[in-house]
Every structure is written in C-alpha cells, then in structure tokens.
Amino acid sequence: MLMTDRERLAGEIKALAEKHGNCRTALIPIVQEIKQKYRKVDDFAMQVIADQLGIHPVEVYSVVSFYAFLGSAAHGKYIIRLCRTISCDMQGKERVMRQMENDLGIRFGETTADGKFSLEWANCMGMCDQGPAMLVNEKVYTHVTPEKVHEILEECRRSFGVHATEQKEVYLV
C-alpha cells in the first residue's frame, strides 16, 4: 500500500472512531464499516483502530476473529452465505451448495480468483420457513433451488460496477 493510501485509511478510521465515540464500544462498528468499504481489515487498519481506541492490535484481531461477519481476510465483492442449519438442511441446502460450487468453481470457504465471489456457510439466518435461504451480501434469497442458483449469480454479475454493493430491498421469492 502506498503511504498516501495509508494516510487516507488512517484518516478514515480516525473519523469513524470520532463518530462512534472514540472508545472501545466503537470497535465493532468501526470494523464493520471498514470491512464494508474495503472488503477486508488488514494489519495496518487493525493497528490504527487499536491505536485510536487505546487498545492493543491483538485485541482487535481477537475480536475480529471471533465474529463470523468480521474476519480479517479479504473476501469477494459478493459474499454468498448459505444457511446450513436444520430447516434449510431438510429443505435441500446440500444440492444448492453443490450447484453453487459447480457454478463458481470454488469450494465453500473460498473466494473466486477474480475476487468477485466468496462462498461461506451461515448458521440459522431466520428464514427457516422459506428455506433453503441464503444471503448475498445483505440481501436475502429464500426457497433457493439448484436451478435458481445460476440466476442469482447472473444477477450479481450483471450488477458489477460502482453500485455493486449497494443495499437493496429485501427480496422474498
């Protein structure tokens, strides 16, 4: 990363810390916003966050590694989180998973080489009556079938561009 990038990132973190109160309670919101914007929280960002909040970098890492949605590693533009918990499991999440892996050519836990898609498991996401359910970034898809997987991926591909990670309305199929 260039020095100027670092300075910009540090400035952003400082602003975020001020917005959220400049103390440890701000930790998770700051990481969420950085992660939302940069799709990762790198070593430098974690150290700036720690410095800003008066804690140690390892504490930031500890917290980040605890939460399923925070993890420090870089992820794709679209994180697809397929629910694996009982009701979705009984409604056929296994085949949806296989189709997704087939279509993207990666396994769950991986990111495509072009950095566009990451596949992750999710535990119960509260769509048990409409399973199998999955989240694509913040957007929820329900009653997903192996056939629909392709459509959903295409829809994501179509929306690549500046607004790609913008929030959409809840989409209940």
Add this chain to the structure above:
Amino acid sequence: MSPTPIQETGSRAPKSQQSLTIARSAGDEAIGGTVTASINGQEVKVPLGTTILAAAEKIGVRIPTLCHHPDLCVAGVCRVCVVEVEGQRTLQAACAFPITSPIKVLTHTRKVRQSRRHVIDLLLSEHYGECYACGRNNNCELQGLAKEYGVDFFRFGHPSKPKYEIDRSSYSVIRDNDKCVLCRRCVRTCIDLQEVGTIEVAGRSDKSYITTFKDKPLGDVVCINCGQCINRCPTGALRANDPTDEVWAAIDDPKKHVVIQTAPSPRAAIGECFGLEPGAPLTYELNTALRMCGFDRIFDTNFTADLTIIEEGTELILRLYKALVGKDANIALPQFTSCSPGWVKYLEHFYAEYIPNLSSAKSPQQMFGAVIKTYYAEKHGIDPKDIITVALMPCSAKKFECNRSEMDDSGYKDVDYGLTTRELAKMISEAGLELPKLPKSDFDAPFGTATGSGVIFGATGGVMEAALRTVIELVTGTKVESLFEKANIIPVRGFEGVKYVELPINEVGPVPDILKHLVPDWNWLKGATLKVAVAHGTANAKKVMEDIKAGGKFSECHFIEFMGCPGGCIGGGGQPIPTSPEIRSARAKAIYAEDAAYEVRKSHENPDVLTIYNEFLTDGPCGHKSHKLLHTHYVPRGKYIE
C-alpha cells in the same frame, strides 16, 4: 439484592474476565459487611463479595483450580473449581462466585466430582504430548489435577499428533499451543497485569487458540520478553528459550573459560526448585554447585550492580548539573533506570519519545559481560574469544538483552548466554547435586566483593534505595544512617504499585575525589528537594508514563526506577513457578535480610569497584572508557509492525 453503586475497576482485562466488580454499598459496610457461608456444613464468616474459593480456603477446604491465579482477575472459564450451591440448578465456579447472602456450598458431591473429572478428561483429550517429555514434568497443574482425580485412562481420547507449530522465534519465550489448556492466564497477564498486549485468544469455539497479532511469530510482534506469562502458565505451553545445552557444551570444551555471574534474585528463589519454602537464599551453596558443575569462575552480579549505581548516579548528577546550573533545556529529566530489559523494550515500543530519559548505563548483566571480556581478560591474560560469559538471571528478557546487536562493546558478544533460575536448577539436578545440602563457598576474585546495595537490586525500590544511599552520602557528606535508621530507606520499599518520595537536601558536603573532574561543588543542590519515584510491572510504569506525558507530578521527578516485572526481579519471568504475592514477598524479605547482613552496604564503598576505577576505568565514572564499555543506546521501536 441491595442497590449497588458502580465501581470503576480501571482494569483493562476483557470484561468477561473481571466480573467480580460487584460493589458493596455503604450500608453493607455499616452493618459490618460480613456474611456467613456454610461450606460442607462448616460455617465461615467472610466479607460480602468474597468468593466461594476464598471462603473455602479460609477454613482449609481445598477446591481445585486451573484458570484461577492470585495475581489475576477472575475468569471462571476452566470449570475445574465448580461446586454445588444450594438452590442453584447448575454448579457454580467457586473462583468467580461472590458470596453476597448466606449460602450453603458443597464442594465434593458426586455431581461435582464427575464434572471435574469430565473437565480434566476433556482437557487431556486435547493436550498433545507426554508428561515425561515436557519441561513442566512434576510442576504442571494439569498433571497435578489428573493425578488428584485419579485419571488412569484417556476417557475421551488423546491426540496422537500435534496441531500447532512450536513458535521459537523469540529469544526469550517459546510458545507451544499443543500444550495449551486455554485457561487464558497468559492473556490476563499480558493484557491486564502487564498491559503489554502481546497475546490474546483468536477464533472461537473449539477452534479458538492463544495467539499474537495476526498469528505472527512472537519474535516479530510487540513483546517485552518479561516472561510473566511463563510464570503463570499452568502447563508447558509457554516456556523460556533454554540455552542449557550450549552452556554445557561450553563447560565441556576444555578450550573455553566459562565464567558465570549470579544475580541476587535467583539466589533467593532457587531453593524453591529444590523443595524449600520461598525466602530461603542459597547464595553460597550455589557457588559450590556451580563449581561442581564445572564453571571456571563464579562472580557476583552485585559487583556490577554497584558499578551501575556509580555510573547511573553520576549520570544523574551530571544531568541535574547541566539542567540546573547550565540551564540546558535539552537535558532529559526525570532520568529513568535502564537495568530492566523488559522495561527498556516496553519504553522503546510504547514511549519511544522518552528514550533520552533512559539512563545510558547498561544493566549490571551487560556491564559484567563487557568488563569480563576486557578488564578481566587483560588482567588474567586470557584471550577474550575463549571466554564464555553466562549470566544467571531471574529474567527471560535478559536473554533478549544479551542478544541485542549493540551489546558487543568488548569486541565480542558481551554476554553469551542468559540462564534463568529454573534452567540453572535443572543443570544442578542434572549434575546430581542436592543444592540445599551443599557446603557454602565464596565468589571468586576479583569481583568477589559486593555490597548490600547490589543485593537489593532484586526487589522493587532496590535500585532507588541503592542509588539514594550513594547519592545522599556523596552529596551531603553525611552518613545515610543519620537520615535513615540502619541505612534502610523504607519509603521506597514495598509492593505498592507506584511509590513517590521527596528528599530535601539541606546540607551539602565536599565533592568526593571520584567526581571532582565533573562538578566543582554541591552548592547548587543546597536547599533543593530530590524527587524520586518507583514503579514495578509495566502496567504501573504505564500509569507513571501517562502522568509524565500529561505533565503531572511524576514529570517533576528527578529520577524514577522502573522494573518490568511485578515485585521487581524477584518476580522475574525466569524465576521458579508458581508465583504469587506471598511468594514474591518472601523472596523480597530474603533479599533485604541479605542486605542487612552485609558489612558494606553502599555501592561507593565497594573496594573492588574503587579498584576498577583506579586500574582500568581511569577517567572515572561517565568517562570516556566507561562510556565505551558500560554505556549503551536504545532503539525506538514503536507500536506498529509490518
């Protein structure tokens, strides 16, 4: 439940690990503030908020523990100490349950025993390795529990291969996560007790593990090598980087002249490794043992402790002279002590802008290395390249210190190996010696004489006391005994986190010969008040540093002693395990007793020190030669790592 006002603990420990913040309202105190608990039918009266564990201890009921440690905040995570509390569906962790109303506790019912056994079985199912291939064999709390609870088979299996790589990147501390039981004592030590923040838990569930920032090697992250985590690890997951094989090899090599210096703190504690109660010093038995092990010369680190006092004291006087008389605004005050390598690295990381305040005098260990490979080598006609210097230290950070690249002013690596108390105890056992039963013998010349001042370096406040004994006499020309009974400067002693003392200088005397080349007279100090402070443990050091940054009272100080470890060197990361406030206090007592027994108790009266200035460091304290050999510089490291 009575109304309870908020109590700010100020503790940085993870909140989940500091639940004992239940505050007592004024009313509770007014009515006596005690509560009666029944433990196995036996009644005990304790202050409100006392844990079940502490209450049981009071009446001699033993409850096993693992994640509990007397120096650390409560965790309640291992669940070994669970007990039955009448009226509660679930068992309660005795270490974490505060008694706030009369309760009935049962400590070894069937449920309790079965739960404890299961917890131990579960931990063993993850604990890779065999006891006989572990440095903590016979001194391991998990092993102790397994024995106590009659574990004779692995109920839930036992790992057949390791899961983690051993991290050997640090000069001081080795981490072996396969032996970790996730009690998190190291985390609480590092974050809360020491406020260094090197290690934390990462991940969650059964995939959680203790790690450094971004799982980087320990040698690459911000770690001050204090080794306090080692002292509190119940198993062999944390240990010091052990050079005993190399030391034995040097001893076995007939071409090598192996010299060992022993610091006062290990001598006051090594008996613990041989079954003695804490506080039984074995200084002279140890000399015999070291000779029998094959060391060629045994010197007393106290000699260079005295030398440190002269150099550091002179440096302080010079700083004060330049600042007060020369009105030099660039002189950094207060001067900080530099003999604790844990503290030095802490400052280099967290307060690098205060490096000018650090005394440039090397620590006694490093001064000794430099003196042995120059003055001693010259005097005895030994080629310094054939000399191996070993330092027996209470400290794991000393291993890092002797490997600092700038520590080669003798032209060689000044100190070759740093041994901890534990490691030397192992060598002595390996030599088949029963240390406590050995005859006493003396240190070797020419560094055989030491003073009480050198001895007390081992306890927090000791360096300050030694420095004050010398500075007071050199400046005022009167005996320190006329100010403090028996030269015991009590105000700087004790385990209070931060101590602050003011000493008015009412009278001044003539400038002693040794300093005549530096200051013409003491008149500029007449009527001044010397302000000094003492802090031990880096969490306390942090408090002082923050105060200095904010321009508080500590910024007005002239001289501050900092020790990286709680209690000072007697609580060092190389000392026998376990540690506790009681153990450290017993060790400190031994050290002060040793000091009191010395005939000469002031560094500037040490005849060997005076000899070295006459024969070798002929341009005096802080002179050219002393600067080359006995002084050093520091590295601003900062908090950020790549």
Add this chain to the structure above:
Amino acid sequence: MSPLPTFSTMAPEAGLKQAMSLSRPDIIETMKQSGLKGRGGAGFPTGMKWNFAAAAQAAEKFVICNADEGEPGTFKDRVILQEHADLVFEGMTIAGKAIGARSGIVFLRGEYTYLRPQLEAVLDKRRKQKLLGKDILGSDLEFDIRIFMGAGAYICGEETALIEALEGFRGEPRNRPPFPVNTGFLGRPSVVNNVETLASAACILQKGADWWKATGTANSTGIKIFSVSGDCEKPGVYEFPMGITVAQLLKEVGGVGAKAVQVGGASGLCIPASQFKRIIAFEDIPTGGSIIVFGQQRDMLDVLHNFLDFFVDESCGQCTPCRLGNRKLLEGVELLREGKCSMAYLQELCALGDTMQIASKCGLGQSSPSAFLSVVKNFREELMGRTYSHV
C-alpha cells in the same frame, strides 16, 4: 398482513400513554401481575427483571432489546420487527420509564442488516412524533433508541455476551452474578429483553395484566409467538396461547403424523410422537418459540449431527465443557452413524452431557446437550440398530 392477531389489534401508543400516567412502581407492578416471562426462552419474569434494574442506583441505565435471534428454527422476532416495530419500540420506551433509563439499544443480528433501514425509518418517525427523544408525549420523559449491528455470533443472544459485544469485546458470557440488572452495559444497570417480550409488555400496559393473564396457564401467562418450520404443510409464524399441546400445534400447522418435534430450537428438547400430549409452557416444555417438525422419513442422527455441528461452531469457546464437550458429542454421533460407538461409550457421552448441563458457564453450554440427551433417550431404538459393542 401480519400473522400476529394480538399485536395487530393494539391501538398505537396506547400502552405508552398508559405508562405515562402510571408511576414507575405501578408499571412494574402491572408487569409483575401479568406474569409475563422472558420470550427469548429462558423465561425470567420480566417484572422482576425490571424491578431489579429500577432498584439499582446509577447515573445511567440502559434498556437493551435483544434482536440477536439466532436459535435454529426461530424467526418470529424478524417478523415482529418487520410488522410491529412500533410496538417493540413502545415497549422499550415503557421499560425506559419503568427502570429510569434514557438510552435504549437494539442489538440487531448481522444477518438482519436488511431490516435496518426500515427500523431506522420507524425510529425517525417516532422522534418526529415526540415518541422518542426529549419530552416524550409532552412529559418530562427522555428516551432514545439506537441500533447496534451484531457481527455474526449466536452466543450474543446470551445477555452478558451481547453486552460484551456492545462494549467491543468478544461475545463471551460473563460470570453471573453480578447480573446485568446491576452491572450491565458499561457497568451500568441494564435490562436485556427479547423483541417479543418488549412488544408483549406494550400490549400488557395497554390492556392490563388481567387481560394478559386470561390467556395461557398459571405459570405461563399470555400468548406466545411461534416460529414453525420443518416437515409441515404451513410453516411460518403463529400466535398461540401458552399451554398449547404439541398435538394441537401440529394440527394447526399441518404437521400431523410427525415423527418428532424439536421444541425450543437446537438447544431445546426433541419430543417424540408418544409425548405430543405434553404442553408447551414453562411448566412442561419451555421454549423461545422455535418449533421444528420432523417427518417420519427423518433420520434423527442426521438431525443431531446438524445441531451439534451448529453448537461446535457457535460455542464461544471460553469454558471447557462447552468448547470440547460439544465436539465430543458430535464425534459420538459420527461414531454412531458408522456403527462404531459402543454402548459403554454412548453412556459415557450421556454422562458428559449431564456435566455440560450443570458445569458450563452459560446457557449455551448448559442447553446444547439437551437435543443429544433427548434423542438418545427417546429414539434409542433408532440409534441402537447402528450400535454394536466392541467388547
């Protein structure tokens, strides 16, 4: 159209207006009289919780809405937040008045991020309507609510873990006591209530304790919202009175003929068909509202495997029984599947389950073996076929 008739028929803000006319002790008394118990599953009496927090003396107190709905098979809080957010916020405001808090926090699970804009809009609207902020409804009551997004951890449904997350720590449950009502968020007294509990509180203030008590059983008063999923014809959200039998419930949702019903989610109990006459209430089968129906074709070992997989992943990992116990149970299920588990080892695992229930630090570890223990107990035959002794 909301599937929740009771919540739908509430007059807007009538509960809050009633609360404004009552003293703080009177609000708490009403709550105590109603017998409402926490709807998250643990069932702690809400009135008592509020009372503790009200009695605690502190400069600052908090009302926290636990919207970290993560129990497998539960989604009723999502529907309540989508359909009746006003009622939830009304309940929080009432709680604020009752305990003397000026701040409310909604802890919304990360998976529900898509609900946030809508909830923020409702909060804005309420501020404009003087239902939040200073001088609420012209009184001197001050109360405002902010939303905190969870970051993906089931354990944060446990109230002290939730508070840890709010404070910027790992979501690891604290030792209790002290309880949050005394030493909660930032060390201040805090009431943590489930979404449904807060909505129910608003209803109770509007209609009175007697109205609430008229439904349900003696120890489990009022209505309960259920999330129904699994092998039934009409999965979804339902409102039933407390005390409904499992059989009645199955009839309503089109699940007659089921082999078993999991009541209370992964941490709940697995009820076999022979026990469908049992009632769902704190007296018998307690629940946070999750109902998962298993048809005849389901392999109970697969079900167990899924549940234990979940707990192995979601255990916070700090205490030994939960961190390692769930793994041992999961490995046991795998052994059972392969026919490699001896009867003796199965018994050992059940004993381990007992230990986890009493020795774990928090409710997760204490309840995670329930499904294992109840399946082993109730479906022994199904497991037995695959079990053979090594002896």
